[in-house]
Amino acid sequence: MPDPLIPVPPADVPPEGLAIGDAARAVGLSVDTLRYYEKEGLLLDPAPRDGGGRRRYGAHDLAWLAGLVMLRETGMSIADVRVMADLSRRAGTEAERLVVLERHRERVLAALERTRRHLAALDAKIASYRAVTAPDQEDPR
Template sequence: MTVTEVPPEGLTISAAAEMSGLSIDTLRYYEKEGLTLHRPGRSPSGQRRYSEDNLRWLATLVMLRRTGMPIRDIKRFVELYRVDGSEADRLAILEAHRVHVLEQLAEVQTHLEAINRKIDYYTSAVTEGK
């Protein structure tokens, strides 16, 4: 997601959803649950307007969710982000999550190795059968 395309008045929720790869419902949910760093601004008609800062933060949320971080941990991270001097606590959340991601990565690597062994077996079986 590139936020350099955000006009000064911000983006509508539809445009922000498209740019972030999230659904409109997910954006509303993130806002309701306090996962957005700042609530998006509003146009004179009351429509949400997402700034560059909002979109940068959404990119962080997307990255954390795609790595499998639970919403409760993201929520805690966001709460701490709003507190000056909480860097050590935020670091601890990220380090714990990194351990989890590395465990998942090792498991996937094990599965990949098993698939490769099966491919080698069947490649040999097909080649020898010809």
């Protein structure tokens, strides 16, 4: 049983699992995106189906999805997420997963740093525009 990327499920899940619409809302993705991710092999397993062939997302699936969203939101590509999923399906690959995650972490930190620097430049520009457009509140006397 490969462990989820994130420890805690995002919501309390009924035993029969959530329908795709509810699951999508729970993790902040669209229904189409959920199906797309499944097609692309980003899930640990295709979501289990109920009697009528409809997907049912259990706590396990939702936890993985939450981790997936975390990776995507920090800018990991679909291809790299697939690598993580593939690794996570096989036992004994923990060290490799760690390597992937740590490399990703480095990239995230670098991106954060760049963004922070550019944000400072943005703030400077905003300040200069404020000075131009509102030369009133400046050093009131």
